[in-house]
Amino acid sequence: MAKITIDGKTIEVENGTTVLNAARQLEIDIPTLCDHPELTPYGGCRLCLVEVEGARTLQPSCTLPATDGMVVKTDTEKIHEARKFVLSMIFSERNHFCPYCQVSGGDCELQNAAYDEDMTHWPIQPNWQPFPVDASHPFIILEHNRCILCRRCVRACGELVGNFTLGFEERGADSTLVADLGLPLGESSCIGCGTCVQVCPTGSLIDRWSAYQGKEVEVDSTKTICMGCSIGCGIDVLTRDNRLIRIEGDWEAEINGGLLCDIGRFHPMVEERERLLTPMIKADGKLKAATWEDALKAAADMVSANKGGLTGVVSTRASMEALGAFKALCEANGAQTMLTTEDCQAVSAIYQQAGSDSSPSEGGISDLMDADCYLTFGEDITKDHQVLSFFAKRRIPEGAQLIQISAIPSGLDNFATVSLMVADDQLDKFMVDLTALVEEKSADVEKTASKYHLDISELQSVVDALQAQQKTAFVFGSRKDFSDSAAVVTAAKGLAQSANATLVTTKGNINSLGAAALGYAGAGEVKGTLAVMLLADEELSQCIEQKFEKADMRIVFSSYVSSLTAGADVIFPVMNWLEQDGHFINFDGHILTQKAALEAPGQVLSNQEAIEKLVSALDVKNQMDWEKEVKAFASPVKIA
Amino acid sequence: MAKPTVASDWLGGCAGCHMSILDIDERIVQVVELVDLRATPITDLKEPDKAGVTVGILEGGITNTYNEEVAKRMRDRCQILVALGDCAVFGGIPAMRNFFTIEDALKRAYVDTPSTDDSGKIPSNPELAKMTIVRPVHEIVKVDVFVPGCPPDADIIFYVLAELAQGRIPKLENNNLMWN
Numbered sequence A: 001m002a003k004i005t006i007d008g009k010t011i012e013v014e015n016g017t018t019v020l021n022a023a024r025q026l027e028i029d030i031p032t033l034c035d036h037p038e039l040t041p042y043g044g045c046r047l048c049l050v051e052v053e054g055a056r057t058l059q060p061s062c063t064l065p066a067t068d069g070m071v072v073k074t075d076t077e078k079i080h081e082a083r084k085f086v087l088s089m090i091f092s093e094r095n096h097f098c099p100y101c102q103v104s105g106g107d108c109e110l111q112n113a114a115y116d117e118d119m120t121h122w123p124i125q126p127n128w129q130p131f132p133v134d135a136s137h138p139f140i141i142l143e144h145n146r147c148i149l150c151r152r153c154v155r156a157c158g159e160l161v162g163n164f165t166l167g168f169e170e171r172g173a174d175s176t177l178v179a180d181l182g183l184p185l186g187e188s189s190c191i192g193c194g195t196c197v198q199v200c201p202t203g204s205l206i207d208r209w210s211a212y213q214g215k216e217v218e219v220d221s222t223k224t225i226c227m228g229c230s231i232g233c234g235i236d237v238l239t240r241d242n243r244l245i246r247i248e249g250d251w252e253a254e255i256n257g258g259l260l261c262d263i264g265r266f267h268p269m270v271e272e273r274e275r276l277l278t279p280m281i282k283a284d285g286k287l288k289a290a291t292w293e294d295a296l297k298a299a300a301d302m303v304s305a306n307k308g309g310l311t312g313v314v315s316t317r318a319s320m321e322a323l324g325a326f327k328a329l330c331e332a333n334g335a336q337t338m339l340t341t342e343d344c345q346a347v348s349a350i351y352q353q354a355g356s357d358s359s360p361s362e363g364g365i366s367d368l369m370d371a372d373c374y375l376t377f378g379e380d381i382t383k384d385h386q387v388l389s390f391f392a393k394r395r396i397p398e399g400a401q402l403i404q405i406s407a408i409p410s411g412l413d414n415f416a417t418v419s420l421m422v423a424d425d426q427l428d429k430f431m432v433d434l435t436a437l438v439e440e441k442s443a444d445v446e447k448t449a450s451k452y453h454l455d456i457s458e459l460q461s462v463v464d465a466l467q468a469q470q471k472t473a474f475v476f477g478s479r480k481d482f483s484d485s486a487a488v489v490t491a492a493k494g495l496a497q498s499a500n501a502t503l504v505t506t507k508g509n510i511n512s513l514g515a516a517a518l519g520y521a522g523a524g525e526v527k528g529t530l531a532v533m534l535l536a537d538e539e540l541s542q543c544i545e546q547k548f549e550k551a552d553m554r555i556v557f558s559s560y561v562s563s564l565t566a567g568a569d570v571i572f573p574v575m576n577w578l579e580q581d582g583h584f585i586n587f588d589g590h591i592l593t594q595k596a597a598l599e600a601p602g603q604v605l606s607n608q609e610a611i612e613k614l615v616s617a618l619d620v621k622n623q624m625d626w627e628k629e630v631k632a633f634a635s636p637v638k639i640a
Numbered sequence B: 001m002a003k004p005t006v007a008s009d010w011l012g013g014c015a016g017c018h019m020s021i022l023d024i025d026e027r028i029v030q031v032v033e034l035v036d037l038r039a040t041p042i043t044d045l046k047e048p049d050k051a052g053v054t055v056g057i058l059e060g061g062i063t064n065t066y067n068e069e070v071a072k073r074m075r076d077r078c079q080i081l082v083a084l085g086d087c088a089v090f091g092g093i094p095a096m097r098n099f100f101t102i103e104d105a106l107k108r109a110y111v112d113t114p115s116t117d118d119s120g121k122i123p124s125n126p127e128l129a130k131m132t133i134v135r136p137v138h139e140i141v142k143v144d145v146f147v148p149g150c151p152p153d154a155d156i157i158f159y160v161l162a163e164l165a166q167g168r169i170p171k172l173e174n175n176n177l178m179w180n
Helices: A019-025 A077-093 A109-116 A152-160 A195-199 A292-305 A320-332 A345-354 A365-369 A386-393 A424-438 A445-451 A456-467 A485-498 A512-517 A542-548 A607-617 A626-632 B016-022 B027-034 B065-077 B086-090 B093-099 B102-112 B154-165
Strands: A002-006 A009-013 A049-052 A070-073 A140-143 A166-169 A176-179 A205-207 A220-225 A234-240 A243-249 A280-283 A286-289 A310-314 A335-340 A373-378 A401-406 A418-421 A472-477 A502-505 A530-536 A553-558 A570-573 A582-585 A591-594 B005-010 B053-059 B062-064 B078-084 B131-135 B145-147
Touching: A002 A019, A009 A019, A019 A049, A019 A070, A049 A077, A077 A109, A152 A166, A152 A195, A195 A205, A195 A243, A220 A591, A280 A292, A292 A530, A292 A553, A292 A570, A292 A607, A310 A320, A320 A335, A320 A512, A320 A530, A320 A582, A320 A607, A320 A626, A345 A485, A345 A512, A365 A386, A365 A472, A365 A502, A373 A386, A373 A456, A386 A472, A401 A456, A418 A456, A424 A445, A424 A456, A424 A485, A445 A456, A472 A485, A485 A502, A512 A582, A512 A626, A530 A607, A553 A607, A570 A607, B005 B016, B005 B065, B005 B154, B016 B154, B027 B154, B053 B065, B053 B086, B062 B065, B065 B078, B078 B086, B078 B154, B086 B093, B093 B131, B102 B131, B145 B154
Parallel strands: A002 A070, A310 A335, A310 A530, A373 A401, A373 A472, A401 A418, A472 A502, A530 A553, A553 A570, B005 B053, B053 B078, B078 B145
Antiparallel strands: A002 A009, A049 A070, A140 A205, A166 A176, A220 A234, A234 A243, A280 A286, A280 A570, A582 A591, B062 B131
């Protein structure tokens, strides 16, 4: 421990704590630019200079470790002079004219720092060297003229996301941020996660979609969860006048620690599907707008009159509350089948096999944070469930091994220590054989290698890694169909056990696990003559739509027009994910809370309200207690 | 005691800062009660009194040799010089041409613009002032009060004028300090 005195206040801090962080603990404000709480200290901008008793010169507090007995001052004339000088130098380097900058007026940390030092003008004139603007990326604009060379983006890209796209070329005033070895950002290895945009202190990295639409002081912020996949990343939804402006990662979120992928951050900005705004009833082969009352009556009559069996279909983007109400509706009306729109054999197999396990066998996010060896198989986690790939990729510089088993080229190819090419239909058998090698029941690496056309030394290195008894995490991208999905799940569990590894499966959508807990089957066929479908705001693939089109009669709850609504008999318009509250159970069993960030258009109800209206139109009582159902569910991962 | 006198002039700017002075609306009455408003570009008297004024206000940056002269004349004739607006304080939007050569900027303005027909040519009358790199006023003459903003808010201008009228030097800080 080190006892440090800052501006007359004394605090004891852990050894290695920086003076800046000690000051933060004392709630003493030291201005910073290159420093970011989520990133390794860099000491580049020199704005955080402080006076240390006994030191000859001012010291950067962000990289200076507090030592016992250290006496620091942060508010002297000398320091303010130094800060002004540092800021003057930064302003003189590039184009920092404020009036037409996207972040001016509150969102620019450079401008704010100058305001805090009461700077009314620039003592040093700019050098007028023009730099290019890189607008090649679909989501991000890289405006080099606003760059202050703080390298936050470079550190975020490497340390947080593990993608290592961004770096610097040249020296001194010519230093330029580059993607890869000087490619335009849009052609580089950038995955468009936008973390660099979120950490940029100036208007150098700009989000195309939110630029000039509202500053932080002008927008409302709602902390909720992303619905892009089963991870359930914490997000900050910024809105203005009931319009989505921007989505940012929530640094305080336990799951993702502020990271998002392009699907979470940018894709919701380009929602182009046509919205359903009123209930509709099919009459004479055509859908016509109707009142809720009429539509509910038509739907209730259809359900009551239906004698040919009923199938309930839900999207796993609907909340526990909505899925619970829907289950009450299904059960009261004798539904033989309750399906989800996931239609995935492997995900179903995971839930089925968990039923026979004595306790939850899977791990979660925390197991992926500090593993020494990662083994990924199934889907490409750099495409779906991307944030999980960040956790693995960023550990590589610290010596972690990343082993990939994939049938096709994947986004991990450039990162993996070893990539084993194994066909999907052989995956289960391969994992059984690999288990035998790891358990040394079979010592013939050569034979196994030739059986699967693998490189012997590569396979040997995988066996060695799995035998090393290090902290190993298996990431099973399970949203995929295999020829024998159940066998793959069994083999994966077996291999994980033999390597003493933690298995993590990605499952399906955000509420995939929740739907399973309520008894919805992932894969299955539509049975009977009537299908009631809670599609919520999900965008389904064509083949899944075709599967559900098989039902003769359809009652559909949906936010958007799709081919399933086009052929429906009754349609109820429901809110999209940004408009409603609810609870969701993500892939590793976290119960997450969704909060509404936008107001829904007039006649549109939440999934839960809409279902409950039909439930009461059918004279049924919704007595479903989803929390109770979840407790009774044999889950593959502990739910809490 | 005689009222303090105030004169203003504009350089390479857009007149927006003077419009922002007018945006103080009826408070202008309070200002003229306290000061003697002399030459401005929007009144009949254009040049500051040779006898000198208490406060000189300049809008716009230094974009040519004529702006230099006007700035020096104002400095010579006033006790307190105020740089009003982002162009006077930083160079502002006209300073964007500094990222190009003057030749390119002129060519763009007089020849290359889509609205210019084939007769477009760069004016070359020797009477015209010589264009220079665009600089803030304080690069040419000493400035006493910097009032950034594009344009500065009318409330900020009123605060500045009110302080000066009462013999104080305004301090631009907190909510009164805005660069854009």
